[in-house]
Amino acid sequence: MTVPSFINNKHLLWRAGFGPGINQLEDLENKDHNALLNDLFKEENFAEIDYQTAETESSDYMNDKSPAEKKKEIQKINRQQNEELNLNFLYKMVTSNEQLREKMTFFWHGHFASRVQNPKFNRQILNVIRKNALGNxxxxLFEVSKAPAMLSFLNNQQNKKDHPNENFAREVMELFTMGRGNYTEKDIREGARAFTGWGYDKGGNFVERKKLHDEGSKNFLGKTGNFTGNDVLNIILEQKATSRFITAKIYKFFVNENADETIINTLSENFYQSGYDIKKLMTDIFSSSWFYDKKNIGNRIKSPIELMAGMMRMLPMNIQNPENLIVYQKLLGQMLLYPPNVAGWPTGKSWIDSSTLMLRLQIPQIWSGLRPLDYRPKADDDVDMGLKNNTNTLTKNFKNPNITIDWERVEKIFAGKKPEEYLIQNTKSLDMNSVKSFSDNSVKMNVINLMSTPEYQLM
Structure with a gap:
């Protein structure tokens, strides 16, 4: 079975999406590689996410409550909406036909990292990222920079003439566009002056507060003028360092953490010349022969979200308590909407420590009901997005994940196949004798044991 197109198809579905779905096994074997690539780039009509949960503003019953009760009720609704958005995001990764859009959204969500409690702001910025994920x-950059979630997270609401706050300007250059070493402290100060007055109103709309804007002349990245925030972003985009920084980050995320400078230079130059066309950049990557080199296959540690989404795509399951999935995100160290800081999530070996590795290897058994969940989320140093449960509650609620897997369907689809060829990216280091020695030879136990190997952690 291990013919090159099969291996390449599997590699592509893991890198440009969240792994093959249970209904795609025939595609892996039989679909022409270019046809599979074209499918990944097909876009459906974009629809913004909305909340099913009640909106606090429209709740008439809030009028009868005391200020303390109102505050508590608002916090509760905020928590419910953030949970709803988190699960909606995860389910799109698992079920969407637009796998590449979801993978790019996941990438940009970590690149433009923000962490706020306001569910309206969270929804706005996620809609912006999803809409533009494969665009320009x-x-x-312009839409994210004007999103209340980002302006709030990076304190630009407090950025006023005579009292500039440099946080937003610094992170825009250091983390979102050019990277360190391509600007000076003076550029940060001058950039911050240009962004004075950028903020948002109570309704969550971007506003330029003219009275708070510094109208003076600024000297930014070698140019002089009475620059606004828009001017600064345009000057940043003129720098080839911006194209280089974004391309290198995309290469490390989608191809290999060990950068190939020659390839990155070529991709970056083409990205710059295209006027920052993301879809073209991703096409250049996924249609290149070097993307399918052996050294790029099975070399990346799946992030917790990639691990969970990949298992959910492969195992048809019914989840009675979906909020459980947020606890797993928390335990594994990657909670959607909740990056550790403005730099986003770390990658690679940082995902693995003694406690998370044990849980990663046990999830297939826990989700299959073969073992209880005996873990506690780590206490956070600040807001906890509603997961500050006491230990007893956690133990009681989450030992049973309430997941029912349709093993009959899995058995049927894997009949006559070797599951390891579909589940593991690099089967060379896999000891199938030890996998089989742990259980009977049923497809169910074979799949559970394969997903419990260190090799399944790689993609």
Whole structure:
């Protein structure tokens, strides 16, 4: 079975999406590689996410409550909406036909990292990122920079003439566009002056507060003028360092953490010349022969979200308590909407420590009901997005994940196949004798044991 197109198809589905779905096994074997690539780039009509949960503003019953009760009720609704958005995001990764859009959204969600409690702001910025995920980086940068979630997270609401706050300007350059070493402290100060007055109103709309804007002349990245925030972003996009920084980050995420400078230079130059066309950049990557080199296959540790989404795509399951999935995100160290800081999540070996590795290897058994969940989320140093449960509650609620897997369907689809060829990216280091020695030879136990190997952690 291990013919090159099969291996390449499997590699592509893991890198450009969240792994093959249970209904795609025939595609892996039989689909022409270019046809599979074209499918990944097909876009459906974009629809913004909305909340099913009640909106606090429209709740008439809030009028009868005391200020303390109102505050508590608002916190509760905020928590419910953030949970709803988190699960909606995860389910799109698992079920969407637009796998590449979801993978790019996941990437940009970590790149433009923000962490706020306001569910309206969270929804707005996620809609912006999803809409522009495969569009133009210039538009994505402008819209994200004007999103209340980002302006709030990076304190630009407090950025006023005579008292500039440099946080937003610094992170825009250091983390979102050019990277360190391509600007000076003076550029940060001057950039911050240009962003004075950028903020948002109570309704969550971007506003330029003219009275708070510094109208003076600024000297930014070698140019002089009475620059506004828009001017600064345009000057940043003129720098080839911006294209280089974004391309290198995308290469490390989608291809290999060990950068190939020659390839990155070529991709970056083409990205710059295209006017920052993200879709073209991703096409250049996924249609290149070097993307399918052996050294790029099975070399990346799956992030917790990639691990969970990949298992959910492969195992048809009914989840009675979906909020459980947020606890797993928390335990494994990657909670959607909740990056550790403005730099986003770390990658690679940082995902694995003694406690998370044990849980990663046990999830297939826990989700299959073969073992209880005996873990506690780590206490956070600040807001906890509603997961500050006491230990007893956690133990009681989450030992049973309430997941029912349709093993009959899995058995049927894997009949006559070797599950390891579909589940493991690099089967060379896999000891199938030890996998089989742990259980009977049923497809169910074979799949559970394969997903419990260190090799399944790689993609």
């Amino acid at each position: 980086f210039r538009e994505l």
